[in-house]
Every structure is written in C-alpha cells, then in structure tokens.
Amino acid sequence: MMRFIVPLVLFVVLGGFLYVGLHLDPRVVPSPFINNPAPDFKLSQLQDFQATFSPKDNLGKVWMLNVWASWCVACRQEHPLLVQMSKRGDLAIYGLNYKDRPDDAKQWLTQFGNPYVFSLADFDGHVGIDYGVYGVPETFVIDKQGVIRHKVIGPVTPTILSECLTPLTQLLGKDESTESPEMKKVMKKCA
C-alpha cells in the first residue's frame, strides 16, 4: 500500500508546486511602496518647462501617476484606455515622462492623444529610480494623504481598470478605511 501512496503524495505535492508556478509572473515584483508615502520630487512639466510640480501639490486629491515614454511599446497598448478614462473625467492622471526626449514625447501626445493633466519631464530617470520603476508603463494610485495605495506594473487593461482602479479610486475618494470590507474586497481584486 505504502509503495503507491508515497509516490502519489510526492506527485501531488510536486504537481501542486508546478501548477502554482504556472500562474506566477517573475516580472511582477511586489512594490515595497504600497501604503508608504509617495517619494517627494520637483520636476518641470513636459509642455511648460517653467511650471514645476511636486506630489505635495496634490495633497487632498486622489490621483494616478502613470509612468510612460514614447519609446515604450506597451505604453501604446494601454494609452487608448487612459485617453478614454480621462474623457470620463472621474480621475486625475498625471504622467511621468521617463527617460524620453521632449520632442518625441510631445509628438507622441499629439499623435495618440493626451490623457494627462500634465506630464512631468524625468529625462534622466532619477525620479523613476526613486519610485522603484523598472518596467514602463507603471501606474501608481496615490491617496489624499499622499500615500501610494496601489501600483500596476505593465499596461493597464480594461479588467484592471474596471475591477481595480475605478472602484479603488472611488473608495479612496470617499475616505474609505483600509479595514473596511469593501476596501478589502477591492484590494483582493487588485492583487
């Protein structure tokens, strides 16, 4: 009897590990920033170098920081969705133009549409490093207290938008606490 049970148990355990492994994406590294204050910076706006912006300016608002670049292919994939979202107007999206050339970036916005309140010019990528950016596009959700509540790595998909970002930002707008059942449900969807 044992000679059948032992290999069977080993097989099931091994199979279980491999099955779980199938659904893990090694590229998704959990951000240590979640529930920590968004790092401070001061950058010029892409379209108007005289004007600067700092995350502090957005205290009291729920907003999204979307890291993008004209050389980034996956950004093009999520872009129509962002444009659509900005037209609905329920959420402020700010762009972080990461390691780009100003002319290319402006041209890109003209060509594909500009969903951003404005974009910030991070040409040397220092702010990107400060935010732990390692794959563009990345999208941070920042709450009224200036705390990062969620980070999407890779392009935003319609599913992520409808199941995670939209409900999450609505709850954050209503100052829902982290412990509330609704918030927990949304965070589960986001994970």
Added chain:
Amino acid sequence: MRVNRLLPGAALVAVLMLMITLPGFAKEAATLAQDPVLEKRVDAVSSELRCLVCQNQTIADSHAELAIDLKNQVREMLHSGTTNEEVVNYMVERYGDFVRYKPPMKPTTYFLWFGPGLLIVIGLSVLFITLRSRRKRVLDAAPLTAEDTKKIDDLLHAGKQGTKS
C-alpha cells in the same frame, strides 16, 4: 601543399587578432570618477544588487539600461559619502528584498535558507531507514533447507546445460 602548411599559422594569427579585439566589445558605462577605490566599492555594491529587467544577473554584470542607471546611482551615492549598506538599503526600500542577490535572513526566507539542509536530512533519514529495514529483512529470512539448496543447484545446472546446447 603549401597552403596546407600555411594554414595553422594563419589560424594562429586569426585567433591572436580575435584576442586583441575582444575586450573592445565590452562597453563599460561611462565612469563618473576615475577613482579606483570608489570603483571597487561600486563594483562590490552592484554585484549584490539584482537587475530587475534581466533577473538572473546582478547590475554589475548587466548592460540593460536600467542596470546602468542604477549603477550610476550607486556611484553617485557612494561618491557623496553614503556607506555601502545605506546604498543597498536605499535600493531595498525601492525595489524590495528581491533586489538583493543575497536574500536576508527573516521568517519569510527561513525555508529558502534552511530548506536544502532540511531536504538533505530527510533524504538521508529515508535512505538510512530503508537500508536498515532491508538488512533486517535479509537477516530475518529463514535459512535455506536442503530441499531449497537442491532446487537452486538444479536450476543453475539446467541453465548451464541450456547455454551449451
């Protein structure tokens, strides 16, 4: 014939030429400071940090753009007087423990650190127990009777005859 005799020499020259040009391919990131002591520290710190784009390389080994940026960041920070440990902590704060090539010792990584040792212990105990029970089975087996011995002899004998014919 003449060509054949020349060939080894030509090959040698070709190999030598390759050896001369090979280092030229290795493009290093522009160094901020030509300070060998600083560069040594940059190397030490960056070989402890994982490149997140090409995950099985350190940022010291990788030529991905992010790795070069991070290396420059390390250099700048060390240059401005930050200690090695502080630089690693800065990266961990931003990219998580995954960025460290040597994972830290903490409850979530105990299995990682002790798993292999544990597996060896389990494997050796299984081996030991199996061997002992097998030896016991052999020792405990009833001794052969005269009838058994005869049967064996007959069988062996029959086998020998079989091969001869």
